Amino acid sequence: MTKRLAMVLGLAGLAVVLVAASAQAGRKTHKVTNVTFAGWSSGPDEDALDQQMANAFNRTHKGIHVEWQVINGNYPQAMTARFAAHNAPDVFYVDSSVIGSWIKQGVIAPLNGLIKKTHFNTKAFYPKLLGAFKKGNKIYGFPKDWSPLATEINNSLFARAGLHKAPKTWAQLRSDAKTLQQHGVAHPICLSADWARMGAFMYQNGGSITSHLSSKANAKAVGFYVGLIKSGLAYTPPSGSWCGQELGQSHAAIIFEGNWLLPYMPSTYPGTHFSVAPMVHNKKQGNLAFTVSWSIAKSNPHKAAAWKVLSWLVGKQGEKIWMSKGLALSPRKDVASKGGRKPFLAAAPFARGWGFGNPNFANAYTVMGNDLNAVISGSKSIPAMLSDVGKALKGK
């Protein structure tokens, strides 16, 4: 028994070591400078597109070899750990909501020197988008793309209720939802318990997230948003789902999502027909711009090579490839977004960059999410949430 056991254990151990050894072998070596560029991936499409970017760069550049690395799940936490270890990728995505905190922590390199040296044209970028990655005059990253929110509707549910057009105002939104409800859609609107959606409604009501958070306009906008859910006209997506999925499954007839919905729907729910219309408005137009930059770490040992890659990625050539699949909108005036994006592009003049450059935003966003949940479930009042979030934004 013991002998057999020893043999089996030994063999198992040997097999494991062999497999492991083969895992360690076969590492490539390069004589050229290796540059890794990294980010998260919203799905297989984006991953493939990043890989395509890497291939395109490598074909046209000799001294630098780039490699794409996808980092999924808890991206900000993962990057925090890697910054701490001086182990960050060479060029990487930074969401506008965390850039303020990272600039304050001193981990992101300002690019002004490199811009000057290479005469890189910053004028080609929409100023609002580039502004999301600036602190004073210093530029800490270039937007790779962006997207605001829009109103998306499920065509067959609308047709069944005798409706033809997406709602334009809050009043229409409410009345359309009621009509849809009368025609068998239990909860017509899908609303996330997320300030990254509700924030747009606050601006539509003449409110603001950066100043006077406890204003009447903000409180009323929150009241409208939460009221839609409480009245049953809207619902929050269950855990593991999101409003895009709810639209695809024809549970929801009206949702407010960004350009990322466009590639998702045909690949996951090819049978569901939907339309995109500009974001609803109330007292005025209001929207949020979700934008992501390519940036470089302050501790990067070969910034020149990293900059060469970065400036190519956000340059005319790189952005042309990046826009080819229509995963997001172009940040450059001289590169067109893919067709059919008009309802999104309409928000360009007034959409506010999500994150607002606030250094405490990452933590405040956690407070926003938890408190909004509490408000929806009725365990917290709207003024209490606005005051909590206001404190968190000030870093208190």
Add this chain to the structure above:
Amino acid sequence: MTAQTPIVQAKPYIPGRARSEVVRKVLLYAIMLAVAAVFFVPFLYTIVTAFKSIPDSVNVGLPHPWTTSAWHLVWTQYDFPTYIKNSLFLAAVVVSCNLFLSALGGYAFARLRFPGRELLFLLVLGTLMVPDQLRLIPIFVMIVHWGLFGSFWSYILINLASAVNLFFMRQYFLTIPRDFEEAAKLDGAGYFKTFWRVMLPLALPATAALAILQFQGVWNDFFWPLILFGQGNPDHYTIQLGLAELRFTYTTLWPEIAAGSIIAIIPVLIVFLAFQRFFVSGVVSAGVKG
């Protein structure tokens, strides 16, 4: 378990008793089968889900149609082969290093006399009191300072030996009669040879039980791989980190998650089925001393 036999024999024969005994047995089996079913249904459901498409995964019932696309995606897009290799590599290195060093230390504390032995042993036992939550921050900072963040070595280093295993091995060595060592000494064997050639083979059952538990521990570990090398380091992902990654994507990929879970469970399941007896005795004795 021969215990119950005399109980029945000691009783006078009562008519109807046999029938009630049958009823009791049937009831017992029914309960046990029901509990076993409840325990297994989630796993069976997972297997079924792994063969669904994403839109189909929100439906209860059999896949319609059956597809292996989830397996394909997990194997190519999400690079599970690499995660499996990483987990196996870590398990192999940690299990062998940890068991060797724990056995070596356990033997020293059990049999070799040296000044300060009791004090050092107290230190070893004291580490059992230190909770992981307190070690998280200092160990992360230490590993970063040493430039080991993001490499497997950080994980291997902090798992080189464990107090639980050392204590277990010490207790086991204490139960082995001294005659074996005396005989080895007479043959002129040195201390290490005595340990390696005589004592360690004698402690094989204990070592096997610990090896199996340690393998399970490393294979299933999520916390320390996440902290030390898993955050944003996909080519170092272990199987558990890879599985968690599927959960963290924007759209929940249930079929892929199901396939990934099955891949994550199968190796421990095989080890469990092959060495069940050691598993059970290991869990109990390793727990009782700790």
Add this chain to the structure above:
Amino acid sequence: MATTTATEAAPNRLRASMLGARVREAGWGYAFAFVPTAVFGLFFIYPLGYAVYISFFHWGILGKTAPGTGTFNYAKVIHDPVFHTALKNIGEYTVAVVPLEMTLGLGLALLINQKIRGRNFFRSAFYFPSIASSVAIAVIVLYVFSQGGLFNHAFGFGTDWYGNAGTVGWGIVGMNTWTTSGTVMLFYLAALQAIPDDVYEAAALDDTGAWRTFWKITFPLLRPAHFFCLVVFGIGALKLFDQPFIVAAGASGAPNYSTMYPIIYIYNAAFGVSDFGIAAAAGVLYFILIFALTVVERFTVGRQQAA
């Protein structure tokens, strides 16, 4: 060694060689014990002090960020309502999960301990969920209990069990009761099998019913096992991290801080808020709390157990 020295003539040389053997033995002893002891010192004892050290500084992503030492991190953590919520959650979780695990584990052990065929099969079946990883269990349970999932479908509920602040805590309790009861069962099984047969024989002669036999004889005799499980699984429960991390897909504590537990708080303070000083202070405070609890337990339940 004594056998070889017996042939030596001179007592002096005898003593010298005995001393040599002693030194040699001690040398090997140190050599054998060195690496494990060093590992424990470096990765268990030293970090204790280092954590306390870090907790007195402003410590950001790249190390100390601002000059000054003090107890400000402690003040911040002690006054943070989120930390209070984390403590409340872990308290409720532990108080719920430990008795449930023990009850289910003991029940399974009693079933297995019957004289029936297929005991080994059932033992393996009940233990099976314990071998699967926390991540795999968490994602499987999330799926089965999702709003349109198998559980709701089978029992006619419509609750989003793991997406709702009111139910997610219980969901995590249920998940861990399911997977840990198998391990508890093994301990109880070992304890049950250690009870001498004549105890039961006496009860059988008195014609005591099965139910009474259990409460009057078996249950009290299992007292060491109860105490052991209470301590081991109680301490285990306080370390909760993986399941809420997977359930909430991160350390935000969403929804409404219902998945906020102390270690999640520490993780989020370090990697979410980039404040390692706060994280270290929270770790030290939590350790002191656990330590105090352990001491109290030793002097109350532990004393009873010894009596």
